[in-house]
């Protein structure tokens with residue numbers, strides 16, 4: 001369990017994280033989202049003791065990271081995979097880490113297997129591709145078989161097989177009862193990986209909710225309808241408050257009525273339906289709606 005309590009971090013006059021409180025419980029994957037510069041990495045660095053909060057505090061299983069007796073066996077962190085600029089082989093890099101933490105050498109071989117590094121484990125880690133570096137970072141995070149994992153952009157640079165592997169792997173770790181906090185800018189990936197999300201914007205918590213609830217609250221449900229008698233269907237649905245947006249001839253997106261209501265009303269009026277598809281907004285839709293006001297680095301809308 002990670003507990004952040006009124007965390008604030010200032011760099012000079014710049015407030016990177018402002019009075020942030022949240023709890024990351026075990027047994028589920030918690031996604032950490034937010035626009036560039038929102039304060040995610042800074043918060044993660046404070047969790048693992050790499051940055052000291054200006055005020056507030058954060059604990060892992062009740063203890064600040066700096067006071068954990070054997071941190072590697074309690075918290076695994078992947079914060080900056082590029083940080084491994086080493087002339088050592090991946091295996092020796094992991095062995096050195098294991099040695100300083102009293103971790104059995106056999107665990108090194110285990111994490112090499114687990115992260116799919118076996119074929120390159122005896123090559124210099126400094127020459128690794130971004131994806132291989134990510135895998136090595138994950139291997140290092142897993143070395144102490146920790147109960148808590150803090151992973152900053154773990155799928156960055158991974159190929160589709162690697163992305164799927166991380167997804168299944170972190171879900172498995174959470175299912176084992178571990179605490180998993182992971183950040184990603186890939187919304188479709190996050191939607192498939194996280195159970196719960198915390199969204200930061202300009203250093204503050206914008207949302208802390210179950211993924212499904214967040215999507216429900218920040219998007220509107222609609223129903224895609226196809227009918228050879230679409231205009232009459234829209235007419236008979238108007239009294240129940242449904243509004244239509246044309247999609248293409250014979251098809252429209254309806255809001256304000258459920259698929260069940262639309263189907264029932266169409267049947268009552270003998271209007272044939274060729275399609276009736278309920279649509280919920282995506283995590284990306286919810287995220288964009290939620291962070292619209294706090295995005296610092298906006299791109300110009302294309303016309």
Ligand SMILES: Nc1ncnc2c1ncn2[C@@H]1O[C@H](COP(=O)(O)OP(=O)(O)OP(=O)(O)O)[C@@H](O)[C@H]1O
Nearest residue numbers: 011014015016034035036037038039040041042043
């Ligand atoms: N060492 C530092 N010195 C000064 N400012 C910093 C430092 N680290 C981060 N910041 C600033 O703090 C703010 C939060 O940065 P942070 O890297 O935590 O954001 P982030 O949400 O991880 O962004 P990204 O998605 O781009 O990785 C930014 O404005 C950043 O410029």
